[in-house]
Amino acid sequence: MKLKFTKMHGAGNDFVVIDGINQHIDFTPAQWQLLGDRRFGVGADQILLVEKPSQPGCDFRYRIFNADGGEVEQCGNGSRAFVKFVSEKGLTDRRSITVETKAGVIAPRLELDGSITVDMGAPVLDAARVPFDAEGLQGVAQGADTLWPLVLELGGAKESVLVSAVSMGNPHAVQIVDDVDTAPVELTGPLIEHHARFPNRVNAGFMQVVDRHHVRLRVFERGVGETLACGTGACAAAVAGIRRGLLDSPVRVDARGGQLSISWAGAGQPVWLTGPAVTVFEGEIEL
Numbered sequence: 313m314k315l316k317f318t319k320m321h322g323a324g325n326d327f328v329v330i331d332g333i334n335q336h337i338d339f340t341p342a343q344w345q346l347l348g349d350r351r352f353g354v355g356a357d358q359i360l361l362v363e364k365p366s367q368p369g370c371d372f373r374y375r376i377f378n379a380d381g382g383e384v385e386q387c388g389n390g391s392r393a394f395v396k397f398v399s400e401k402g403l404t405d406r407r408s409i410t411v412e413t414k415a416g417v418i419a420p421r422l423e424l425d426g427s428i429t430v431d432m433g434a435p436v437l438d439a440a441r442v443p444f445d446a447e448g449l450q451g452v453a454q455g456a457d458t459l460w461p462l463v464l465e466l467g468g469a470k471e472s473v474l475v476s477a478v479s480m481g482n483p484h485a486v487q488i489v490d491d492v493d494t495a496p497v498e499l500t501g502p503l504i505e506h507h508a509r510f511p512n513r514v515n516a517g518f519m520q521v522v523d524r525h526h527v528r529l530r531v532f533e534r535g536v537g538e539t540l541a542c543g544t545g546a547c548a549a550a551v552a553g554i555r556r557g558l559l560d561s562p563v564r565v566d567a568r569g570g571q572l573s574i575s576w577a578g579a580g581q582p583v584w585l586t587g588p589a590v591t592v593f594e595g596e597i598e599l
């Protein structure tokens with residue numbers, strides 16, 4: 313079949329976005345992988361599928377596939393691309409929509425200045441529900457957070473890093489580093505992603521605190537590798553920093569591909585994500 317798609321990005325986290333309302337989509341993991349492949353396919357960190365909702369009260373259903381072909385629960389930068397896509401394609405004339413995801417309902421809004429704000433829902437802070445297996449582990453209390461020691465095997469040597477376990481619908485392990493530019497993201501990112509304590513694997517965040525309202529962040533994403541920005545990663549990092557007593561809302565998050573802003577009023581409250589979404593080009597691919 314010939315598939316129509318739109319290439320988009322949010323702060324450099326790039327997407328292939330597909331209208332699954334006007335096209336019949338029933339792909340295998342290998343086909344999702346091909347779409348994400350930068351050499352043999354289109355190339356993207358995630359492929360986003362727009363569908364009709366299955367839940368009453370929602371405008372759309374939003375499905376997310378990582379570049380490795382696996383379907384995941386949530387994608388923050390993608391949610392901004394999603395609302396821009398459905399607006400540009402005339403699939404809705406509303407600027408505020410509700411969107412069903414595997415992780416629950418989120419609410420993106422197209423602002424008049426072109427930026428997009430998303431109610432990402434409340435973070436999950438209970439380690440078992442992230443999910444993180446804390447059995448037999450002694451956590452370290454910092455502020456309202458518990459930091460978990462993760463032992464990493466580095467070429468025969470063992471190193472322990474302290475992470476906050478946060479779910480934004482998808483799992484995140486956030487650690488604090490002195491300098492994101494020299495943090496061993498490529499080396500330890502894959503070890504954290506596949507650490508046995510995270511049964512569903514995890515997105516590994518490396519956060520440098522600049523001041524109480526400003527951080528720098530790199531994320532080694534599950535199913536992708538390091539991306540230029542991660543929206544849920546930015547939410548999880550801000551939540552972890554606020555809980556540790558190091559940050560105050562709102563938090564400016566500088567990723568390598570752009571700037572995001574996160575607001576959070578505390579436990580049980582939704583996390584608000586603001587940032588850009590850009591349409592790059594339209595295309596067609598034979599699948």
Ligand SMILES: N[C@@H](CCC[C@H](N)C(=O)O)C(=O)O
Pocket residue numbers: 325357358378384385386387388389390482483515533534535536539541542543544545
């Ligand atoms: N880039 C995303 C997160 C996409 C999913 C993630 N790789 C996972 O596997 O959970 C974002 O902007 O949130």
